[in-house]
Amino acid sequence: MSAKPLLQARGLIKTFGALVATNNLNLEVHPGEIHALIGPNGAGKSTLVAQLAGELPPNSGRILFDGADVTAADIPARVAAGLVRSFQITSIFPQFSALTNVAMAVQARAGHSFRFWKAAGTDPRLVDPAMALLDQVGLGSLAGTPAGEMAYGEQRQLEIAMALATRPRLLLLDEPLAGMGREDALAIIELLRSLRGSYTILLIEHDMDAVFSLADTITVLVYGKAIATGRPDEIRANPEVQQAYLGQEAHPREVQHA
Amino acid sequence: MLEVKGLEAGYGGCQVLFGVDLRIGPGEVVSMIGRNGMGKTTTIKAIMGVVKPRKGEVSFCRQSLHHLPAYKVARCGIGLVPEGRQIFPNLTVEENMVATATKGEWTLHRVYELFPRLRERRTNLGNKLSGGEQQMLAIGRALLTNPKLLILDEATEGLAPLIRSEIWRCMAMLKRQGQSILVVDKNVDALIDLGDRHFIVEKGRMVWSGDSAQLTRAGDIRQRYLGV
């Protein structure tokens, strides 16, 4: 693992009224790794992602991305720097075709959207890379289908394709497997595995099969605090984590289906 | 208790259910399993009267639910934990639960015992909850209607493993108390532990049914229809 972390959160604090959702949190994500974030419901995982992505301002603390302080940067600026999130609840452009969905993201990455004249729908500089990405996530055959009519799992794949189209350096994935059947979930897990190395990923997931089979590093969040960070086997063995989060589901019978 | 025969339903132009049959006896826990998009949720919606059935019969406690509006179905004693939680975002946690509560065994106090997290977040608005907290709330809300039949559609989705097993435990307890339950979940192992009988839905039809023992043995069936 390289020395310099890609993303660093330092002393991050976020409160909602009396509730401390993020409690003096320190987190480091290193380039190329899949870093999983787990923790009980309401531990503050989504809140953390929202802060990293620029949707929620932290009360205090700093967020460093690739060495630069992005704590005050707005969402598009972070995306431009390569810090991109996907959503727990599918967020796509339902009326657009799958291709257009991705092309939109390609266009965003290309900058220059203040172009008023040339037709965008047929511009090969947008369409070609978009098509390539759809193929990569296995949606090539559905390019023309309106995204809203696609199956749930396919929408999740599309969502990842869109995220990839913005050429992220760090992907924040909030429960990418939510609501997905075993088969679809396996497809996404495969997809994520294929991305390992070329992208850095911060993954939030309650599906322990996925987490333990994908993650290089796991951080456990409880009441806004990171109570443990380490390799999957270290985390699984950690009694504190078992007590606060895993309970009996870490039971081997469940894991063997992975 | 609940009897579904030859149910057909769909959305607008596209038919989703092509003759679903389902039976739940009193005190029974029955599961519906199947891959994504096979029509489990649609079946539940059709039972609830949220989606109007095109054909077939649905009866509950020997009363026909045919073409009853959703609220009447619910008043017959069916409690729903819907897919996607469907919390009321502009009500507080407590309001979400008491708004539709009816008198019975389940009280606010008992739900708070079950989910202490909800008590902590009592005055939070529904949309200010974490995903898992919303899921707990949805279950609590359904319990508080004190239903004769509880329907859970992917109720463990997005819950932490600890809570998830808590929910399974809770369902087992309900079962012991004689509560009838229809449950949809993707965790087949847990369903086998809990359920009396299981139905596999494939492309809008019931393609298999049997008890837990049968399902455990039918590895080929599981492989074919569930991919596990």
Next chain:
Amino acid sequence: KVKIGFISTFSGPQGVLGRELMDGFSLALKNLGGKLGGAEVTVIQGDDQGKPDIGVQLAEKMVERDKVDVVTGINFSNVLLAVAKPVLDSKTFLLSINAGPSQLAGKDCNPYYFNVAHQNDNVPEAMGQFLTAKGVKTVYLLAPNYPAGKDMLGGFKRFFHGRVVGEVYTQFNQPDYAAELAQIRQAKPDAVFFFYPGGMGINFLKQYAQSGLKGQVPLYGPSFSLDQTILPAVGDAAVGTFSTAFWSETANNKANKKFVTDFEAAYGRIPSPYAATAYDGAYLLDAAIKAAGSTKNKDALRKALETVKFDSVRGKFSFNTNHNPIQDYHLYEVTKDSAGRLINSYRSEVFTEHKDAYSTTCTM
């Protein structure tokens, strides 16, 4: 054949004005056997809703599509000013039977524009004159914020020599005057002079009485603030109020007696000055068209309009060089008649053969 375009405000709080004008005009037409100067008359009616832009659209349509000979009926000065351009540009006669904006009496006067009613300044001028003579020291002025409002208060100030302690222009068609009334109470003037025609007048008078100001500060207005479109709705709250006017329902001449009797018989109510001037307008047209032979020769018709004599319900009437009236102005007081209805009773003469202040700036 004669085609008349009759644009007026028929709806809304000021809808009564259009009705009065139309009724007065129709009554005259009926008396004239449905003819003007012997020619069959078609009247095309349009509701401007008191809005200049709608007035303009109506006028254009009437001039271009219906090709009317005369446009008349307009009750609001702002509408008249807006309508003037398209109508006069097409050399169509524009006969005002109520509104009398100073602009059209002065620098914007036009050979095709005639005003058979009054110039806006004149009636308040008479009240200014009267209050000065009466020795009133301080006065509070109110009017809606539109050309006639400006003209009216301007006219008042031209002849009033005391101090104006407040001059308020309210939004046109403002329904609620609570804020203004509070300020009057604060200013404690000797008198209030207000110009609020139609519905505005009703609301103002009612609220004035409700606020308890009525017993404290006397109200004065031009006849348009206290005429028969207002008095029945206001009731006793108006009794004892003074106004100035060139005409009243009690004016004592033969033409007027017939007019008031006929009007009451036809419509079951006492006419207002609007009906009176509209009635006069029809008689003027009748006489002029008769004199000119037809409406086809526009020059002849214009000459005829300038000079022709007709039986005015006001008694003496003639046109000044700017086609605005020269007439007498009187003081009236609101009293009850034998049937208990409110009427304007004659009190004194203020001006005789009074001319407006703008005729000198008119060059035609």
Next chain:
Amino acid sequence: MAKSISPRAVLGLLLALALLALPPVALSLGEPFYIGLASRMLVFALAAMSLDLILGYGGLVCFGHAAFLGVGAYVVGILGHHAAEQTLLFGILPGTTSGWVTWPLAMLCAGFMAFLIGLVSVRTQGLYFIMITLAFAQMAYFFFVTLKGYGGDDGLSLGQRSTFSDLVSLRDKSTFYYVTLTMAVLVGGGLIKVTRSRFGMVLRGIKENERRMLHIGIPTFRYKVAAFTLAGAVAGLAGALLANQANFVSPAMMHWTRSGELIVMVILGGMGSLLGPAAGAVVFLTLEEVLSAYTEHWQIILGPLLILVVYFARQGLYGMLPRRRADR
């Protein structure tokens, strides 16, 4: 675009012919009035298209669009007023009736105003956006009411129509009609092009899912402001044309009911299609004209008619046309 002759193409061709032939036909029937009416319709078609750009494509429901129309009209009106009175605007600028100056200036002023209003309002969402644009329009309305020097409430009559060169005299109804038609076609065509460009894609994306746009790295704020500005400028042009058509400008042009009517035109025609709203404008004004000729109480017919249209034709009139496969 159509390779074989589609019903759409036939429809388009017929429409083009009808538009071109209208003035001579009206003149030969001795009804020049209808040329003016048609010009008015074209002006509103242009205004409706400009509103559709932000409403139909960007999802920005502007309830104050008439303000831009009014500002454009007042630029023409005020400069014309100073030209007629031979006075200076702000004590330095001479008035003019030259369309070369006033029309672009109308666009510029309306565009700039839209820019400022956009800066403030696009931060809000949904109904709040509707209302804040209404608020600004009302302010503009009352601002012009305050300008007693230019007639205030009562409006301002134009001394003459805008002048271009000796070749085109807008005084002539037919010429004015053709100029308006050209403007509507050119600008409308331009708008269509814009909606298909990258910028247009961004706009649609914002309407569809603004949050997602942010997360693919598009700073939506500036695009919304830009679209708002563009729409304002085009509405300003429509305003300049409207001032010429009516020979009269007044604050009533920016009254909220006007803005409401513009929205009605857009929805009636089918939002997000540009051509639909243009047709919506024509249909709305025609209905008004036809029904009002038929009965004084025409609104009692128009009202329920509108309800029926929304009820049955969800995509407006445009949605009832024979369709190409959706090209989104």
Next chain:
Amino acid sequence: MGIFLFAEQVLNGLQLGTMLFLMASGLTLVFGIMNLVNLAHGSFYMMGAYFAATLFKLTGSLVLAAAGAFVGVLVLGMALEIAILHSFYRRDHLDQVLATFGMILFFNELVRMVWGPQAYFLALPEALNGSVELIPGAPYPIYRLIIIVAGLTVALGLYLLISRSRIGMLIRAGASNRTMIEALGVNIRVLFTVVFGLGAALAGLAGTMAGPLLAVQVGMGDSVLITTLVVIVIGGIGSVRGAFLASLLVGLSDTFGRMLLPASLAEMTIYILMAVILYRRPQGLFPAHG
């Protein structure tokens, strides 16, 4: 400014404010809570005024007229909801705008046909026509005082109904997710019809009370509608508490604006107020949904 003038203007502002609140409360319920943009709300105001005017002419009793108008508009509102509007709850806001705009046209014309285009002016019974001296030396019209009291009473009742009662919870829940509340056993259809009717009736009540003060005329609801929209937006759409505070705020600033500013500028006051508030708080003062 003297203390009397100030006090009187404050009362004037309150009176305008409570009047607006009667309108705004109904609209904010329908608008924010039931998610229906109802431009025809102003028409209910107008219908209330006309019903009351007619009943008043027939019976001569203001109380009877007010009660009759309240019931009349209640029924009218519910009928309209059942016949047309209920199918618009799930539709786009713009569709709702267009449909209810159509209703405005319809009602205005209907009134013009039935009652004629001219305005009605109602006279108050003698007992209400005078003024009382709340503070010695500063008389204030009795009728306006009645409006203030009535408005405040309704405000309190509504607040309790919406934010404290179970009915209120159900209404709010139904607004955000109709299907779900039905699946939990609530007949939301009837509930919404009743709430819609109630909102309409409150608007009708406002119209009834405005009648004797202002004028009963075609289109009287249109300008009130706009002011009401301003109020509910300032207050935060869907918040009855917000609507209440915003009503008073708008009433007071309008009254004082009129006194302190030149005429047209005064008309702008409330719009400037709204723009400033929305700039600082894009969701209004009391955003109802997080």
